[in-house]
Amino acid sequence: MSTALLERELADWDGRSKAAIESIYERSKERRGFVAAVIALAVRVEFAVGATWLLKRHLEDGGKLVPAQSDRLFEHLGALEAWEARLHVLQSLPHLRIREAHVPAVERLARDGIASERPFVRAWAYSGFCELANEYPEFTAEAERLLEQARGDEAASVRARVRRIEKARAKRRRSE
Numbered sequence: 001m002s003t004a005l006l007e008r009e010l011a012d013w014d015g016r017s018k019a020a021i022e023s024i025y026e027r028s029k030e031r032r033g034f035v036a037a038v039i040a041l042a043v044r045v046e047f048a049v050g051a052t053w054l055l056k057r058h059l060e061d062g063g064k065l066v067p068a069q070s071d072r073l074f075e076h077l078g079a080l081e082a083w084e085a086r087l088h089v090l091q092s093l094p095h096l097r098i099r100e101a102h103v104p105a106v107e108r109l110a111r112d113g114i115a116s117e118r119p120f121v122r123a124w125a126y127s128g129f130c131e132l133a134n135e136y137p138e139f140t141a142e143a144e145r146l147l148e149q150a151r152g153d154e155a156a157s158v159r160a161r162v163r164r165i166e167k168a169r170a171k172r173r174r175s176e
Contacts (some may be wrong), residue, residue, distance in 0.1 A: 003037040009049040010041060021050060021125035025057050029126055034058075039069045042085070043076035046169055052080070052088035067099070071107065074102035077109050085120055086113060090124035093131040107139075119154075123161035130165050134172070 002102050009024045028034050035058060042049035055073070059065075065073070073089070073096075080086050090113055112134060113125025126146060133143035150162045 002033065003040045006034075006037040006051075007041060007047060012049045013050050015049060018163055021053055022057075023049070028054070028065075029058065029061070032165045035063065035065060035069060039065070039072050042073060043079060044080070045081055048080055048085035048086075050090075052085040055089045056092045059092050065096065070096055070099070071102070074098070074105050077102075077105040083116065083118055083120075087118075087121050089126055090121070090128040093128045098132060098135050100136075103132065103136060109114065119157050121151075123158040126158070126162055127165050130169065 003073045006024075006028060009028070013020050013024065015089065028037075035055075038051050041047035042055055077089065080089065080108050086109060089109065093099075093106070110125045110129040113128060116122050116125065129139065129146060130143045133139035147162055147166060151159060154162065162170065
């Protein structure tokens with residue numbers, strides 16, 4: 001799939017219609033070069049929201065990224081301006097391997113998300129910080145502290161996400 005074709009499709013998307021972005025995904029997901037095109041567009045401000053949604057969906061469907069694709073995404077995290085694009089990447093973290101070189105960028109994304117005014121972004125930022133702690137134990141104590149703090153002072157929707165995070169962490173510890 002050419003980046004130009006996906007670019008045209010995302011340019012025509014209104015930025016809100018889930019049915020329309022789903023349709024783009026369904027038409028494009030099997031095309032050769034789809035993931036490369038998505039990554040190329042995810043780092044461009046005008047296409048980041050749609051492209052990161054497509055990436056998230058690809059990963060949720062069991063798709064993978066090669067290391068060079070993950071590297072490009074993580075290297076451009078700081079350029080993601082739209083809260084929706086940041087949210088999509090936070091939601092994608094459970095499906096991505098965070099290489100040591102990208103720890104600072106992922107840490108910044110999660111910390112910025114925890115400070116967001118948007119509860120849904122905060123909820124997924126806590127999750128993202130815990131994903132970082134899963135791969136890099138030096139973040140475990142702080143992740144636990146953040147979750148404890150969130151249980152006390154966060155919005156109900158964020159606390160619900162925190163409970164799911166804690167349940168998953170407990171299950172993971174039992175299986176180790």
